[in-house]
Amino acid sequence: MPSIDRPSPPRRVALFVTCLVDLFRPVVGFAAVKLLEDAGCTVEIPPLQVCCGQPAYNSGDRASTRAIAAQVIDAFEGFEAVVAPSGSCGGMLAHHYPGLFDDDPVMKARAENLAHRSYELMSFLVDVLGVDKVTARYDGTATYHDSCSGLRELGVKQQPRRLLQSVQGLRLKEMKSPEVCCGFGGTFCVKYPEISNAMVGEKSADIAETEADTLLAGDLGCLMNMAGKLQREGRRVRVRHVAEVLADMGGQAAIGEPEAQHGPVRR
Amino acid sequence: MQSTAHDFKDNVGTALADPNLQDSLAKLKVGFSERRRQAAERLPEFEALRDCARDIKNHALANLDFYLEEFERKVIALGGHVHWAPTADDARRIIGDLCKSVGARTVAKSKSMVAEEIALNEHLEALGIAPIETDLGEYIIQLRHEPPSHIIAPAVHLTKDQVADTFFEHHAPLGFTKRLTERNDLVAEARHVLRQKFLDADVGLTGANFLVAETGSSMLVTNEGNADLSNTLPKMHIVLASIEKVIPTLEDAAVLLRVLARSATGQESSAYTTLNTGPKRADDLDGPSAYHVVLLDNGRSSVLGTKMQDMLRCIRCGACMNHCPVYGAIGGHAYGWVYPGPIGAVLTPQLIGVEEAGDLPNASTFCGRCESVCPVRIPLPGLMRHWREREFERHLTPRAVRQGLALWSWLVRRPKLYRWATQMANRLLSMFGRAEGRYRSLPLAGGWTRFRDFPAPPAGGTFHAQWARHGGARVRP
Numbered sequence: 142m143p144s145i146d147r148p149s150p151p152r153r154v155a156l157f158v159t160c161l162v163d164l165f166r167p168v169v170g171f172a173a174v175k176l177l178e179d180a181g182c183t184v185e186i187p188p189l190q191v192c193c194g195q196p197a198y199n200s201g202d203r204a205s206t207r208a209i210a211a212q213v214i215d216a217f218e219g220f221e222a223v224v225a226p227s228g229s230c231g232g233m234l235a236h237h238y239p240g241l242f243d244d245d246p247v248m249k250a251r252a253e254n255l256a257h258r259s260y261e262l263m264s265f266l267v268d269v270l271g272v273d274k275v276t277a278r279y280d281g282t283a284t285y286h287d288s289c290s291g292l293r294e295l296g297v298k299q300q301p302r303r304l305l306q307s308v309q310g311l312r313l314k315e316m317k318s319p320e321v322c323c324g325f326g327g328t329f330c331v332k333y334p335e336i337s338n339a340m341v342g343e344k345s346a347d348i349a350e351t352e353a354d355t356l357l358a359g360d361l362g363c364l365m366n367m368a369g370k371l372q373r374e375g376r377r378v379r380v381r382h383v384a385e386v387l388a389d390m391g392g393q394a395a396i397g398e399p400e401a402q403h404g405p406v407r408r
Numbered sequence: 409m410q411s412t413a414h415d416f417k418d419n420v421g422t423a424l425a426d427p428n429l430q431d432s433l434a435k436l437k438v439g440f441s442e443r444r445r446q447a448a449e450r451l452p453e454f455e456a457l458r459d460c461a462r463d464i465k466n467h468a469l470a471n472l473d474f475y476l477e478e479f480e481r482k483v484i485a486l487g488g489h490v491h492w493a494p495t496a497d498d499a500r501r502i503i504g505d506l507c508k509s510v511g512a513r514t515v516a517k518s519k520s521m522v523a524e525e526i527a528l529n530e531h532l533e534a535l536g537i538a539p540i541e542t543d544l545g546e547y548i549i550q551l552r553h554e555p556p557s558h559i560i561a562p563a564v565h566l567t568k569d570q571v572a573d574t575f576f577e578h579h580a581p582l583g584f585t586k587r588l589t590e591r592n593d594l595v596a597e598a599r600h601v602l603r604q605k606f607l608d609a610d611v612g613l614t615g616a617n618f619l620v621a622e623t624g625s626s627m628l629v630t631n632e633g634n635a636d637l638s639n640t641l642p643k644m645h646i647v648l649a650s651i652e653k654v655i656p657t658l659e660d661a662a663v664l665l666r667v668l669a670r671s672a673t674g675q676e677s678s679a680y681t682t683l684n685t686g687p688k689r690a691d692d693l694d695g696p697s698a699y700h701v702v703l704l705d706n707g708r709s710s711v712l713g714t715k716m717q718d719m720l721r722c723i724r725c726g727a728c729m730n731h732c733p734v735y736g737a738i739g740g741h742a743y744g745w746v747y748p749g750p751i752g753a754v755l756t757p758q759l760i761g762v763e764e765a766g767d768l769p770n771a772s773t774f775c776g777r778c779e780s781v782c783p784v785r786i787p788l789p790g791l792m793r794h795w796r797e798r799e800f801e802r803h804l805t806p807r808a809v810r811q812g813l814a815l816w817s818w819l820v821r822r823p824k825l826y827r828w829a830t831q832m833a834n835r836l837l838s839m840f841g842r843a844e845g846r847y848r849s850l851p852l853a854g855g856w857t858r859f860r861d862f863p864a865p866p867a868g869g870t871f872h873a874q875w876a877r878h879g880g881a882r883v884r885p
Contacts, residue, residue, distance in 0.1 A: 158871050164830050165837075165863060167871035186875055191820045197813055199774060201796030201805060205817035212821060289775035322733045326773025331855030332809075333771050335420055338859035339737035340773075369860030372846060397863035399845035 154182040155220035157213075157259075159230045160192040161361040162382075166396065169361065172388035173226045173262050179388075180270045182222075189216035193225075193233040198241075199327050207241050214238070214251050222269070223259045226384050227360045228291020229327075231261035236294050261291050262384060263359055267300035274307035277389035282312045284353035285383070286344070286367065287320045288360035301359060301383045308386060314351045321347075325366035341370040349376055355395075357383040368396040409527050409555055411760050413744030416767035423738040428567050433739055436564055440730035443674025444781065451670065461667045462785045464660045465721040468652075472712065475621040475654045476703065482624025486686025488699035496526035499704045503528060503613070503646060506700055507537050510644050512610035518628070518635035519543035520615030521559050521724060522650050522704055524746045525759065528613075539613075540605045542634040544598055551578045557740030559747060560672050560726040565739050568594070602634075612638035612696065614684075616649035617723070618664060619701070622657045625685040626701065629668065629678035636682050645684065645696035650704045652720040664723060667783035672725040707759050719754045719791055721784040728778035728788060734771055743768060750778035750788040757795050766804050769795035827872055834870045842867065 154177055162169045170186075177184045194209035213234065217223045225231040235256050242249040266272040283305070291297035305313055324330060324340025331337075344367060348356055356371070356378050358364050368380035379395035394400045412419060423429055448454045468475055480490040493499035499522075507515060515532060517523065517539050529539040529550075541550040545563035549556060551574050556562030563571070571594055576587040579601060588594050614635050616626040626647045628635045639645045655661060669675040688695030711717050729735040729749025740748035745765065747755045753768040762769075769792035778788045799805050819826050841847050841864025849857045856862055868874055 160830075163871040164834055165865045167868065167874055168866070170871040170875070186872070188872075189823055191823050191826050194817075194820075197817050199793065199796070200809060200813055201793070201798070201800030202813050202817065203797050203800070205813065209817060209820055212823075289773065289777070293776040293780050320777075322773050322775035322777065324733065324773065326775070328809075329771075329773045331853070333417075333420070334855040334858055335424055336734055336737050336771060337773075339424055340733050341860065343733075343737075365863055366860065368863055369846070369856070372861040373848075373859065394845060394866060397846040397861055399843060400866055 152182055153220060154184050154222045154224055155187050155217050156184050157190060157193070157217070157223050157225040157230060157234070158186065159225055159227045159361065161365070162226060165365065166361055166382060168390055168393050169226050169382040169384050172382070172384040172390045173224070175388040175390070176262070176266060176272075176275070176384060177224065179275070180266060180272050182270070185220070187216045187220075193230045195229065195233050195327055198233070198237065203241070210238050210241050210252065211248065214248070214255050217255055217258075221258065222265065223255065224262050224265045225259070226262045226382065227362075228261045228288050228295050228297050229360050229362065231259055231264075232290040232294035234259035261295050261297055261359065263291075263300040263304065264295055264297050267303060273303060275304055275387045275389075277307075277387055277391070278309040279355075279386045279389075279391045280310040281355050281379075282314050282351075282353045283355040283357050283386070284314050284316050284348055284351040285319060286316070286323060286348075286356060286358040286363060288358050288363045289322050291359050292320060297359060301357070301387075304387050305357070305383065311386070314353050316347045316351055318347055323363045323367050325362045327362065330366060337366075338370075341366055345370045345374055345376065348378060354379060355386075356380045357386060359383050364396055372397050409524055409746055411745045411756075411764055413756060413760070413765040413768060416742065416744055416771065419742035419744055420738050420771075423742040428570060429565050429739050431567055432565050433736055436558075436561075436730065437736040440673070440726075441781075444671060444727060444730065445674075447670040447674040447676065450676075451666075454667070454670065457663060457667050458783050458785055460663050461723070461783055462721060464655060464663060465723070465784050468655050468660075469712065469717060469720055472651065472654065472709075475656055476651060478621040479619050479624055479654050482621070483686065483699075483701055486624050486699070488624070488686045488701060491700060491702045493702055493704045493706075496704070496706050499526045499648065499702055499706075500528060500531040502702050503648065504531060504535050504537075506644065506646055507532065507611050508535065510610055510698070512537050512644075514538045514540055514605065514609045515611045515613050516606055516609035516638045516642060517541050517546070518612070518614040518630065518638040519546050519562065520613070520648055521556075521746060522615055522648050523613065524556060525650075525706065526648075526704065528648070540602075540609065542602055542606065542632075542638055543630070544595065544632060544634075547598060547602065548574060551575075555741065555746070557748065558726060558729060559724050559749075559751075565741065606637045606641050609638070609642045611644045611646060612640075612642040613646045613648060614639050616647050616653050617668070618661050619649055619654040620656075620658055620661055620683070621654055623683075623685055625658075625683040627661055628682045628684070629665070629680065630682075631673075631675075631679040633680045636680060639682070639684055639696065640694050643696055644698040644700070645687070647684065647699075647701045648704065649701065650706065650708060652708055652722075668723055668725050671727040671781065671783040711758060715794055716754075716758065716791060718786050719751070719758065721786050722751050722755075723784060724751075725783055727781045727783065728786075731777045731781050733775060733777070734773070750792070751786070754786075754788060754791040754795070757798075762795060762798055762802075763804065766795075766799050769793075770799075827870070831870050831873050834865050834873075838865045838867050840864070
């Protein structure tokens with residue numbers, strides 16, 4: 142008899158590492174792998190993956206974006222789910238790819254197929270896999286910034302907060318305006334540095350007002366922007382990707398902080 | 409209005425350095441968005457109403473010719489006149505001629521963004537006719553010779569003290585010799601000065617929030633009642649409206665009104681909602697004896713049927729700018745023309761050319777907050793991206809950006825080479841930044857490091873290098 146229940150959650154998952162995590166914060170990739178494996182998934186890292194193409198897309202270079210998107214679609218062919226530790230890159234795959242191929246029915250169908258299989262990490266863990274707690278410890282008070290694409294394109298809001306509640310030793314303290322953009326915006330932050338600076342300055346003041354010792358978010362671009370500003374202003378806030386804390390990997394030096402003398406603890 | 413949109417970056421610098429403006433913006437950012445949120449929460453069907461509002465405007469735009477002609481037919485049947493103005497020039501000429509035909513010396517104006525768009529005041533002044541702004545905000549900035557900085561709150565860039573100075577300077581010759589500081593006193597003084605001007609005006613000129621095709625009415629909402637004095641006291645009433653303001657029925661207007669005030673100011677409804685339906689009838693006690701509607705195209709019809717058509721749904725509530733963090737940082741004047749904020753970033757390139765206003769659609773993080781509050785669900789970031797694509801196609805994007813992008817996308821399409829290049833970059837950044845964990849300055853990244861530190865990656869290589877080193881096995885840093 143055919144079942145009308147929800148289909149069982151996908152198990153063979155591809156991690157879309159994202160270019161910023163690859164280059165600047167590999168621990169986020171390892172944290173994502175751990176969280177997905179702990180939730181029962183087999184995780185693979187397709188070697189062809191590079192960048193989702195947002196720098197070209199948001200600069201109006203549609204031809205390059207299409208070429209890059211086609212490469213990403215190839216790279217993730219055949220996986221039940223594609224998961225990114227980023228709402229921005231996840232949103233690019235899940236919302237923007239199909240519109241790039243309006244004049245190419247074959248590629249459009251493939252882009253739509255990928256879009257339906259693409260997720261942001263927090264949303265995948267909570268909404269798809271039904272994870273509601275993690276085994277992790279982090280001593281401190283954290284405030285959580287809602288990155289724009291994750292929040293508004295993918296509905297990521299309660300999922301990370303729910304998981305953070307299960308982290309031992311951690312207390313969450315909300316900012317006044319956690320949903321207001323930090324001013325990163327990809328190339329925006331270097332094309333319009335003064336506006337970006339005004340925006341991240343306001344964000345930094347909002348963060349400082351919570352007196353949290355840690356800032357968490359789900360997108361590395363925003364995190365690097367906010368960390369850079371907090372550090373330039375001499376504020377002592379540790380900045381981390383939320384996956385690091387949830388995967389119990391919150392021991393590594395925070396973003397922009399020097400590593401301990403003995404180097405990173407590995408293996 | 410003379411555009412300074414091409415000087416956007418300079419305008420930004422001026423705006424960020426203006427303490428009065430920054431003071432005013434700090435209040436605006438919190439006030440408007442909080443009131444809109446509460447208003448939306450109080451109305452359970454608000455989201456469904458936004459869908460209805462979008463659909464009404466889409467239907468009207470899909471049948472724009474039909475509804476405009478229907479509207480014209482009704483206005484004529486009521487004894488009014490309709491004038492079609494393809495360009496701003498045509499609209500100015502039509503209105504100038506109408507004013508001259510009654511020998512007008514003063515025109516009482518109710519706030520109209522379309523009048524700003526066609527630079528009507530300058531034209532009237534050149535004809536020796538004095539335009540008098542009767543909306544309080546517009547009145548203040550007219551005294552100061554400034555353009556509006558917001559589509560519903562034109563003087564929102566000013567502090568109360570600045571208004572007090574302006575009134576003291578301009579009202580003293582009229583006998584108001586005390587510098588007032590209380591909000592209510594300032595309003596009372598403006599009311600006093602303006603009242604006589606209403607009585608003296610020969611022509612009343614208003615905009616329109618909606619044109620209702622089934623009745624031939626123009627609909628106006630205000631919080632000051634100034635529009636009602638502008639259109640009932642003078643002998644001639646001129647309505648200036650752009651073509652996309654037409655909607656089919658009064659029932660449609662009712663839906664749009666329910667989302668308009670809530671989105672704009674968080675009010676359930678504006679204080680005054682007025683329908684002007686033709687000139688004074690024989691048994692009416694008051695009203696204008698002549699009633700004219702000037703319908704302005706000014707490039708709008710060329711958007712119909714294109715991907716950009718969605719911008720014409722706009723009902724000018726201002727919610728997009730009230731929620732825009734970029735507008736919140738720089739205010740409206742920096743955008744350099746009539747319409748600021750996200751809707752301005754989309755409309756301005758259409759109305760005055762993307763060569764002039766190319767910065768506007770680029771100066772956005774695509775945070776999406778504007779789209780999330782737009783009462784007619786205009787996909788503003790998507791429309792800004794369309795402009796960026798038009799700029800890229802026409803080689804208007806700065807050369808350095810184009811070259812950087814070309815190199816980067818060439819590299820991205822060669823994953824093996826990309827891995828090697830990123831691994832090298834990772835090693836260098838990690839090696840030289842290890843001691844501090846970050847950089848205070850970095851070659852080629854001045855835009856970043858001028859205001860923020862740049863984090864150095866930890867030792868150990870890129871994620872992909874580490875993953876490959878361990879044969880894809882699970883590793884724990």
